[in-house]
Amino acid sequence: MVSKKPRVVIIGAGMAGLTAANKLYTAVGASLELVVVEGGSRIGGRISTAEFSGDRIEQGATWIHGIDGSPLYKIAGDTNLLISDQPWECMDGTLEDPLTVAEGGHLLTPSSVDPISRLFKNLMDFIQCKLETAEQCLVSGDDLSVGSFLRRGLAAYLELEKEKNATSVGSWSKRSLQQAVFAMHESIQRTYTSAHDLSSLDYNAEKDYVLFPGDEITVAGGYSGIINHLASALPAGVIQLDRKVEKIEWALSGCEGRPVVLHFSDETTMSADHVIVTVSLGVLKAGTSEGSNMFQPPLPSCKAGAISRLGYGVVNKVFLQLNPNYRGDDGFPFLQMVFHPSDSELRNPKIPQWIRRTSFLCPIYNNSRVVLSWFTGQEALELEKLTDDEIIGGFSRTISNLLPSKHHNEISQKFNKVLRTQWGSSPLFLGSYSYVAAGSSIDDMDTLAEPLPKYGGVDLAPLPPLQILFAGEATHKTHYSTTHGAYFSGLREANRLLKHYN
Numbered sequence: 001m002v003s004k005k006p007r008v009v010i011i012g013a014g015m016a017g018l019t020a021a022n023k024l025y026t027a028v029g030a031s032l033e034l035v036v037v038e039g040g041s042r043i044g045g046r047i048s049t050a051e052f053s054g055d056r057i058e059q060g061a062t063w064i065h066g067i068d069g070s071p072l073y074k075i076a077g078d079t080n081l082l083i084s085d086q087p088w089e090c091m092d093g094t095l096e097d098p099l100t101v102a103e104g105g106h107l108l109t110p111s112s113v114d115p116i117s118r119l120f121k122n123l124m125d126f127i128q129c130k131l132e133t134a135e136q137c138l139v140s141g142d143d144l145s146v147g148s149f150l151r152r153g154l155a156a157y158l159e160l161e162k163e164k165n166a167t168s169v170g171s172w173s174k175r176s177l178q179q180a181v182f183a184m185h186e187s188i189q190r191t192y193t194s195a196h197d198l199s200s201l202d203y204n205a206e207k208d209y210v211l212f213p214g215d216e217i218t219v220a221g222g223y224s225g226i227i228n229h230l231a232s233a234l235p236a237g238v239i240q241l242d243r244k245v246e247k248i249e250w251a252l253s254g255c256e257g258r259p260v261v262l263h264f265s266d267e268t269t270m271s272a273d274h275v276i277v278t279v280s281l282g283v284l285k286a287g288t289s290e291g292s293n294m295f296q297p298p299l300p301s302c303k304a305g306a307i308s309r310l311g312y313g314v315v316n317k318v319f320l321q322l323n324p325n326y327r328g329d330d331g332f333p334f335l336q337m338v339f340h341p342s343d344s345e346l347r348n349p350k351i352p353q354w355i356r357r358t359s360f361l362c363p364i365y366n367n368s369r370v371v372l373s374w375f376t377g378q379e380a381l382e383l384e385k386l387t388d389d390e391i392i393g394g395f396s397r398t399i400s401n402l403l404p405s406k407h408h409n410e411i412s413q414k415f416n417k418v419l420r421t422q423w424g425s426s427p428l429f430l431g432s433y434s435y436v437a438a439g440s441s442i443d444d445m446d447t448l449a450e451p452l453p454k455y456g457g458v459d460l461a462p463l464p465p466l467q468i469l470f471a472g473e474a475t476h477k478t479h480y481s482t483t484h485g486a487y488f489s490g491l492r493e494a495n496r497l498l499k500h501y502n
Ligand SMILES: Cc1cc2nc3c(=O)[nH]c(=O)nc-3n(C[C@H](O)[C@H](O)[C@H](O)COP(=O)(O)OP(=O)(O)OC[C@H]3O[C@@H](n4cnc5c(N)ncnc54)[C@H](O)[C@@H]3O)c2cc1C
Pocket: 011, 012, 013, 014, 015, 016, 017, 037, 038, 039, 040, 043, 044, 045, 046, 047, 059, 060, 061, 062, 063, 064, 065, 243, 244, 245, 246, 278, 279, 280, 283, 315, 316, 317, 421, 423, 427, 428, 429, 431, 432, 433, 471, 472, 473, 474, 480, 481, 482, 483, 484, 486
């Protein structure tokens, strides 16, 4: 009998899937049969470099979070992706010296913003165990959520401040302003984590999250360049686009001798010895929710439980091109926006509700005519449904309210083109990145990463082991939500198979 080569099918051509494919192919070449099936019509997944108004922009992953020790920084350097002739998003790094403006057009001085910014930073540093001594903190947190801990910290601070002289600014009392500046920082934190509400973010997990040290940078030649580099090692035909998997049947006996069969949306099938599933946590949640049967037989309850407990949120980016007739002092500023809360009677009805939990709007680099804002949670989803005109109108009215007219010429339509991402409603992503939700823990990420069956040993015999392996950012318990987390998870599962075949 001629022995067949093991067939490995990787579901998803994002960072995790292509890293796994690259590792497997470069390690053993054609001694494994390797296929990457991708449901979309492009590779990269949540990495998607595009062009807007002549500038290179990122619709998904944007930053290399810390360059020291980052494998992606190394790839970008080795492949000349750290230089470019074309302007690119955040090529000056993070813009400095924001203009912080409160609703009604009140320019806030550093003396009213900085103490709250420091308070917020100290509270986050405490949660993330970055402070040297716990005494430096106002309150201690045990089994709290991040949101409730932050709110306790703010309440304690306001209590201490209440005896001090209070000066109001326009319709703002000092206290309401302090609360709103704090809320602006909460909104920024929501974007880092993708959680709609920080009260759904687990307190204890924060200290385990790891970022590489060193600068945070964007990729001059485009993040997709790293993806293209990983894919370039694979022979033609390995990556199959527009192959959406609907169902994964496993633990089979008989079918060509291979224990897994994939069913595609075009009703074709493919058998495999090993399948590496790299779809997002959002796709896994949808595929394992009641009434869905992405896995047949269904996943064991411990894994299904981990999938349902872990958090996965929506973050979207909005790029706006400034109207050629718009002129401002030194271009458009790095604008930090401070709004009255949604239930306040003082809020201006011209500012749309969906903007109120967004914290900044800034040029993508100094003097660029393209400005960018990030949206998170419910508002990010709402944004996906708006028309371009509604977005342009909403931002234009907000800028008219916020920016004192001495900073720019007053034209009603400040933008003439918009590009917004739609990660939440895209069926291949159903959101942006994962977080450890209150009620889950990083152990759930380990559970999610466990292969099925792990061993072909006594209990599970005669099932062949490692039929379904799991990679993707949500399976990495210290680097989840990032591109390098996805990269490490792809390597981990490729190495697992390489070790299995010795
Ligand atoms: C707006 C935004 C900003 C971000 N910013 C950063 C950042 O600054 N820095 C950072 O490190 N990370 C950032 N991230 C996160 C980062 O992009 C992801 O963590 C990483 O790219 C995930 O890679 P992955 O391989 O795990 O998943 P994915 O990229 O989602 O890859 C999975 C692939 O599976 C495919 N797929 C899904 N379902 C099926 C199916 N049924 N059949 C076949 N194929 C399927 C998808 O099309 C996709 O290509 C950001 C993400 C977003 C959305």
